[in-house]
Amino acid sequence: MPKLRLVTIGPSHYCEKARWALDRAGIGYVEEAHVPMVHWLFTLPRTRTRTVPLLLTPHGALTDSTDILRFVDRGLAEPARLYPGDDALASEVAALEDELDELVGTTARRLVYCHLVHEPALFVEVMSQGLGRAERALLRGAHPIMRRALARAFNVSPRAAARMRGRLDELLAKQAARLADGRQYLFGERFTAADLTLVSLLQPVMLYGRELEGLPASIAELVSHFRATEVGAWARRVRDEQRTRRAG
Numbered sequence: 463m464p465k466l467r468l469v470t471i472g473p474s475h476y477c478e479k480a481r482w483a484l485d486r487a488g489i490g491y492v493e494e495a496h497v498p499m500v501h502w503l504f505t506l507p508r509t510r511t512r513t514v515p516l517l518l519t520p521h522g523a524l525t526d527s528t529d530i531l532r533f534v535d536r537g538l539a540e541p542a543r544l545y546p547g548d549d550a551l552a553s554e555v556a557a558l559e560d561e562l563d564e565l566v567g568t569t570a571r572r573l574v575y576c577h578l579v580h581e582p583a584l585f586v587e588v589m590s591q592g593l594g595r596a597e598r599a600l601l602r603g604a605h606p607i608m609r610r611a612l613a614r615a616f617n618v619s620p621r622a623a624a625r626m627r628g629r630l631d632e633l634l635a636k637q638a639a640r641l642a643d644g645r646q647y648l649f650g651e652r653f654t655a656a657d658l659t660l661v662s663l664l665q666p667v668m669l670y671g672r673e674l675e676g677l678p679a680s681i682a683e684l685v686s687h688f689r690a691t692e693v694g695a696w697a698r699r700v701r702d703e704q705r706t707r708r709a710g
């Protein structure tokens with residue numbers, strides 16, 4: 463029986479970052495997925511924090527995806543580590559990871575909410591990921607209220623959508639410049655926490671593995687735009703190659 467519990471919002475890209483790191487290291491865990499806002503019932507009483515991923519370990523709780531990656535890395539040996547043994551390189555990896563968390567993660571999320579709150583069927587489908595029966599039923603009944611609350615929380619509007627899209631294009635152009643010399647990963651030939659972070663945080667605008675056919679037009683257009691960028695193509699390749707690979 464695994465001792466770790468990963469509290470998530472199923473489709474959250476920060477949660478995917480943590481999940482990928484745990485899977486890659488072959489660490490067993492049980493995932494508890496919740497719908498946004500209901501998840502507070504499962505985080506606040508345990509840790510007085512609001513965000514997921516939250517990893518509950520026998521030695522305490524980790525309340526940030528970066529802390530979860532660091533925890534996972536402690537059990538790995540070189541060269542499988544996400545943070546290289548070389549201190550200078552590890553600091554650069556960590557700095558880029560933080561920058562991606564703060565900029566790419568928040569921008570991609572707000573951009574997608576600008577579209578998703580207007581698409582009830584897709585909203586319910588996406589948010590159902592990993593839910594138990596009770597929350598699935600709650601989501602089916604309460605999604606109009608949830609969509610309204612999320613629209614307010616993320617201040618969604620066509621203007622915000624356009625601004626976030628432009629901002630994400632700029633952020634990705636910066637990473638494309640880094641990859642322009644033909645390197646395999648952001649720091650050369652080695653897969654690091656920065657790669658895992660960027661690929662995970664693009665999930666909302668990439669919808670990896672999903673056919674565009676059948677998606678609402680505005681979302682299909684958004685996803686095909688980002689899939690067509692240099693970083694989008696890179697992210698799909700890296701995910702295909704690395705997402706199921708075990709470290710070490």
Ligand SMILES: N[C@@H](CCC(=O)N[C@@H](CS)C(=O)NCC(=O)O)C(=O)O
Pocket residue numbers: 471474475476477512513514515525526527528563571
């Ligand atoms: N820096 C945090 C960010 C996590 C985060 O923003 N999670 C979102 C889900 S995508 C969340 O839980 N939001 C709920 C809230 O802020 O109440 C991390 O990397 O773990």
